[in-house]
Amino acid sequence: MKLVTGLLAAVLLVAGVARSDAVVRIADDRGGRIGTYVDKYQGLRTSGETIIIDGLCASACTIVLGAVPHDRICVTSHANLGFHAAWDVGADGRAVTNPEATQMLYSMYPSAVRRWIASRGGLTPRMIFxxxxxxxAIYKPCYLDAQASANKPDSR
Known part of the structure; x- marks a missing residue:
């Protein structure tokens, strides 16, 4: 428990977060309805909270990249962002790409992320990571990994 408390304190200090500010950690979020995520992340935009992406953030979860200021997002070596075209359920029950929602989603992303997506063929039904x-190279590191390895006993 002492190690976890020390690690959290170090993360807050390294990330430049004042003790009164909260941190939101995203680790295993497969996404969902776009509207739900827009609402969720608009609240974070004004909250001052730092976002640590420390695992999967896929589909609608990636809206965080456009909703929260770039300088309040950091990534660990475990961070993994998954992007694909927005879709609706068609009359036959199958997924049908929604071009308008896909364009809205794409336009929310910062320019560096849009360039990365475009260089891979854009948002399609296939997930790209x-x-x-x-x-x-796009987001600052959180330094969770460096701090965790610094707290491990030396194995020599």
Whole structure:
């Protein structure tokens, strides 16, 4: 427990977050309805909270990239963003791409993310993933990994 408390305090300090500010961690969010996420993240926009992406953030979850200021988002080495075209359920019960919602979603993303998506063929029904060095070139690291390894006992 002491290690976890110390790690959280270090994360807050390294991320430049004042103790009175909260942190929201995204780790396993597969998305859902666009409207739900727009509402959720608009509240975070004005809250001052820092967003730590520390795992999967896919589909509508990625709206956070456009809703929350860039400088309040950081990513760990576990961060994995999944993008695809927006869709509706068609008359036959199958997924049907919604071009208007897809364009709205695409336009919400910061320009660096839009360029990355465009370089991979745009938003299509197929999921594409932004992670690793490509993601860390766009968003600042949270330093969770460096702090965690610094707190591990030396194995030599």
């Amino acid at each position: 932004l992670r690793g060095k490509q993601l860390q």
